[in-house]
Amino acid sequence: MIKVKFLVDAMVGKLSKWLRIMGYDTIYFHNTKDKDLLKTAVDEERILVTRNSKYLEPNNTIVFIRSDKIDEQLRQIVSELNLDWEAEIFTRCILCNRELKKVEKDAVKDKVPPYVFKTQENFSLCEAWAVS
Numbered sequence: 001m002i003k004v005k006f007l008v009d010a011m012v013g014k015l016s017k018w019l020r021i022m023g024y025d026t027i028y029f030h031n032t033k034d035k036d037l038l039k040t041a042v043d044e045e046r047i048l049v050t051r052n053s054k055y056l057e058p059n060n061t062i063v064f065i066r067s068d069k070i071d072e073q074l075r076q077i078v079s080e081l082n083l084d085w086e087a088e089i090f091t092r093c094i095l096c097n098r099e100l101k102k103v104e105k106d107a108v109k110d111k112v113p114p115y116v117f118k119t120q121e122n123f124s125l126c127e128a129w130a131v132s
Contacts, residue, residue: 003024003025004024004047004081004083005024005025005026005044005045005046005047006019006024006025006026006027006046006047006048006049007026007027007028007029007037007040007041007044007046007047007048007049008026008027008028008029008049008050009028009029009030009032009037009048009049009050009051009052010029010030010031011050011051011052011065012049012050012051012065012073013028013030014070014073015049015065015070015073015074015077016028017094018070018074019049019077020092020093020094020097021089021090021092021094022083022085022086022088022089023087023088023089023090023091023092024083024088024092025046025092025097026092026097027044027046027097034052034054037050038061038062041061041062042061047060047061047062047063047081048061048062048063049062049063049065049077050062050063050064050065051064051065051066051068052064063076063077063080063081065077090124091124093126093128093129095126095128095129096126096128096129098126098127098128100124100125100126101124101125101126101127102122102123102124103123103124103125104123105117105120105121105123107123107125108123108125
């Protein structure tokens with residue numbers, strides 16, 4: 001199975017967080033020229049996700065998002081690309097896109113609220129944000 005990777009531009013920036021929550025490798029560019037976005041997408045075998053009307057004709061490299069509402073954006077991208085949005089949910093850091101590492105429950109005892117620690121069994125951390 002080929003892993004889908006995304007490049008999200010500033011016009012749909014919130015979508016990058018939700019794609020990461022679903023476990024998809026998603027980079028976000030907020031201040032890049034259009035030609036650089038497409039080149040990066042092609043070079044890194046990513047799908048460019050945008051609302052830029054310059055890319056109105058979708059193809060294998062571009063998904064033009066029609067709505068400005070995040071719930072509709074998610075529905076569209078999941079539907080158009082036939083994404084399994086639950087397969088790898090919560091496996092990427094929503095801030096930096098790194099894969100999360102599973103950790104033993106005791107390792108997070110002082111890092112999560114008591115109720116969360118008591119009611120959950122599985123925990124993961126981003127190594128970039130882990131605080132000792």
